[in-house]
Amino acid sequence: MDNWENILLSFKEHYREYYLNNKEVLIDNQTKDWSKNFTIVQQTFQKYLSVFSAINLPLASNQCITTIGDFGTNGHAFFYNSSAYPFYCVEHYATTMYADVFVLHELLHAYHYTIQPEYYFHNQTEQSLLSRNLLCEGVATFCSSIITTLPTQQILWADVYTNAQYNNWLQQCHVSKKDMCRFCLDNFHHALTNELFYYADGSPLYNRGGYWLGMNIVQDLYQVVVQPSRCCSIPQKVMQNTTHFNGYKRKLNETYPCVKQSFPHPVHCQPCTK
Structure with a gap:
């Protein structure tokens, strides 16, 4: 059993390295009362622990990390030794609806x-790989x-959005x-800033x-996989190859013939460096 104090110390360094954007906002947030948000997260987390147990999705741990952030990421998962822990930046979780979705x-x-x-990242280049983000977020959303x-x-x-906005x-x-x-096929193996996964006004490419798109890719290619346990167990290389070469590229070419010449097969992409 991992020592929780060591986990939290390691997570603090992890957050600073990969997620902290504005230290002043973080310091200011730490002076505020987020007790309501903490309660919403914890209650929702406990609810989903019961759901996972009921549908036989075994978790490595029944604990999560709740922290105060800088209004950047709302959370993700942190891998420590052999266990992955979800973490939540509570400043985002002001409503039960928001928590129901993102917890x-x-x-x-x-x-x-x-x-x-193998889907987890160990440096900033791996964190920013478009293929990793597209498939990880697609699996989680699907x-x-x-x-x-x-x-x-x-x-x-x-x-976050009204019906009209959505x-x-x-x-x-x-x-x-x-x-x-x-954009995704051209940059599938590249490390980017991943505009596709940020919240910003403008086109959906940047919003x-x-x-x-990730949800649609997973749904289109793996619609026969109806159990989350089976979907999450597909190895990264298998999902990458199916998505990029055998599956979605062909589907895209069938749907948009004008793009066919843009993606010769095979595609040899070299990861970019930051």
Whole structure:
């Protein structure tokens, strides 16, 4: 059994290395009362522990890490020794709806890393690999839709967007799907800043479009896999090859013939360095 104090010390360094953007905001946030948010996260986490147990998804640990962040990431999963722990930056979790979506999402990352540790990252280049992000986020988002009865709008945005905002964003995603696919196929093995997974005003390419595209990729290629345990157990190389070479590239070419010449087979991409 890992020592919890050592886990938290290691996580603190991990957060500073990979997620901290604004130290002043972090310091200011640490002076505020987030007790309500902490309670929402903990109650929701306990609820999903029961759900995972009921559907036979064994977790490496029944504990999570709750911390105060700088309004950057809302959480992810932290791998320590042989266990992955979901972590939550509580300043984001002001509502139960938000927690219902993203507590589960990060818990699925932890489960995924536990089943397939090769998806985890060990440096900033690996963290930023587009293929890793596209597949990890796609698996977590797709599996969320299986485990819960929440509609796709909430799976993707919780209560951040109104119905009108979501419908407008979704329409932009469909219109921009060819461009997003081209971007992903061109940069599949590259380390990027991953605009596809950030929240920002503008086109879906720069506004969390990667979550929608990743979910669709996993759903399109693995629609016969209806159990999260099976979906999360697919090795990274298998999913990468199926997605890039055998599956989604062919599907994209069938859907958008004009793109066919842009992606000769095989594609030899070299990872970029930051």
